Amino acid sequence: MSLDEYSRREFKQVGTRVRRPDGVDKVTGRALYGADVTAPGMLIGRILRSPHAHAKIKSIDTTAAEALKGVRAVVTSADFGVPDDDFTRDVQDNCMARGKALYDGHAVAAVAATDSATAKAALKLIKVDYEILPHVTDVDEAMKPDAPVVQKGRVQENVPSGYSENVTAHFEFGHGDIEAGFAKADKIVERSFKTAATHQGYIEPHACLAAVTSDGKADLWCCTQGQFFVRTLCADIIGMEASQLRVTASEIGGGFGGKTTVFIEPVALALSKKSGRPVKIVMTRDEVFRATGPTVSSSSDVKIGMTKDGRITAGLATLRYQGGAFPCGTTEFGCSAAFAAYDLDAVKTLGWSVLTNRPKEAAYRAPGAPMAVYAVESVVDELCRHFDLDPLEVRLKNAARKGTKSSYGPTFSDIGLVATLEAAQKHPHYAAPLGPNQGRGLSCGFWFNFGGNTCVSLNVNTDGTVGITEGNPDIGGSRASISLMAAEELGIPYEKIRTVVVDTNSLGYNDVTDGSRVTFAVGLATIKAARDAIKKMCGRAAKMWGIDPEAVEWKDGAAVPAGPNAGKFPPMTLAEIAAVSAKTGGPIAGHHEVNADGAGVSFGVHLVDVEVDKETGATKVLRYTIFQDAGKAVHPDYVEGQMQGGAVQGIGWALNEEYIYGKDGKLQNPGFLDYRVPVASDLPNIETVILEIPNPGHPYGVRGVGETPIVPPLAAISNAVSHATGVRMTELPMSPPRVLKAITDGA
């Protein structure tokens, strides 16, 4: 069964590169981000964080801090309740430690004062009596039976006995007879890999302003990927009814999954409630690194068998993910994505979720997939090298396609992997010559995508313009794409439409901006809201013409008689219908509410050339080309931006980015000087090739594009560096010292 939403059409506006609606505000500094909001009488909140990786909190004495002039409130975990469900309790305990500090940087208390200096001084007056406990930050160490236990009682029913209590979940996916598959192989390669934890690296630190009134109402302004989810979490944690807490999302300076939860918002609300004043908290960069979600670090083993003509006979992967001090939520997606690009008779992935004394994992574009695909695609590449086979030919020979039983269970319907591989094969990049110390790598990537809860209102103004309200923060150009889809459907110019992201009281629940869902799901709801408005406008025209509503249709932005039998009337435009709406029945608006499904999976292929300086181990990315199926690129600039952005973040992950912990369990590099993200001078122009294989689950064929692009870069770059150096690389990041050591050891 397919969700039969798609119908082929000639687009007039969708697919054009219209001007972005937020551009002027952002380049002139007028856009309001999380830290830009203020309120009369506002206090400044600051948070005291554990200096220890793992410690029992024996007592907290806040007396001196509370007595400091200018301090209006101090909160600890004693000011919060204990939520019933594990999920909310984990979120709350991550915002404010309860009983134990579980990682370096874990919040233990917070202060609200009249100014930042007073708040900072007050933090120094809070006396925390710690009992330091043994800690563990490495995933493999944490799995050992004698490892320090981070949290007790978190093991799921699926974990076999005999493991450390840090092993909280086990997953297994796959089908076929693995051993029989390996028996058919002419060559089996088995390798172990490690990847470091990386941060989403958004420019804007977390920031919020909370204002709780004495009669129990509250307003919260914050930078987030999902104001409705913030409301749910904060209402549960603070003990409020959802209707009394209004959350407004600011403009957002990057999220990439890292702003899909809360870190400071419940603390600001608690401080505001206690002080009776608005409280603003803005994280420092140090706090962002130490206490907000990085991705998991991983350790994995991959074994793949191949015949000499390049047919993969069996694949086996074991993935071990640490998601910090709370149960990891992405291991299952790594297991599911690892072999998704391949059509295999025998495949198995095993996954283990592990607790460590690190900050709680937060989602990061295609959470869990990049490190799994890195390991698999590295071994496939090694096998291609062994048999001297073309890596693109081998991938085409084994590619998942319509009818393939995927490695995680479902049978694929219409997917674009073969098309992206063929596009890569034909591209001049693939045949370009390489110089000395240069290597070329490629990798496939995959992400599931989903739709989710969505609610859109489309208001037809009396001057013939249209206002759209939607509930998902715009992190990737969604306002432009939504306006474009409405313009296409209504038949009016893009410039006549303004889309705004509204607060939690203005619409029904909208899921978080994640899962590459917004252009798909909000776009779908917008198209249907436009159709709802069109139906009403046709009804108004029918009334004015004195004919049956069914005898009117919408064409090129106007109501027209549906056929010669309907009568002869000149087209009545949206503006003409809107202008008299007060006389024909009142305001005209379209709405649509849906929990959208049918998002359609996404595949991409990345091709990269690098040059390695064998004296220093430094890697330079020379050329990078991305091929991805977008279903339908509504605004190609933004689609290309998503693809390029994913590649850049993947380049950082592959080459430099790394959470470095000392033996004391403390993060050694919580800042952009020592945690090195790629800058423009590190990067070539990243070329993009958009393919459009329509998704049957969307009226315009749209697929999400935001997450897949971060999946292939790790393996593509590792394969390129391996070819440039002649040494198979098995650990990320491939920082200069690590590459130099590999070259030296290999020699």
Place this chain on the structure above:
Amino acid sequence: MVKVQLWGSLRQAADGQAEVEVEAATFKDLLDRLVDAHPGLEPQIRRGVSLSLDGVIYREAWFTEIPPEAEVVLLPYMTGG
């Protein structure tokens, strides 16, 4: 009867079966019957699951009808970044 494919680590809760059969017309029926027939599946279903119906993944869609002979696969609850 609907045939439901289980991912590997769920099979221990269904006597090692990779595929189980339940009488269900909708996803809600299906989840309820799975718990009735295999109580060991309840913790995972309570934590959250997605369902793939002929290759289309549904996260929460209780009343989605399951056609005869449809391919139904239980999957972890999808999230994203």
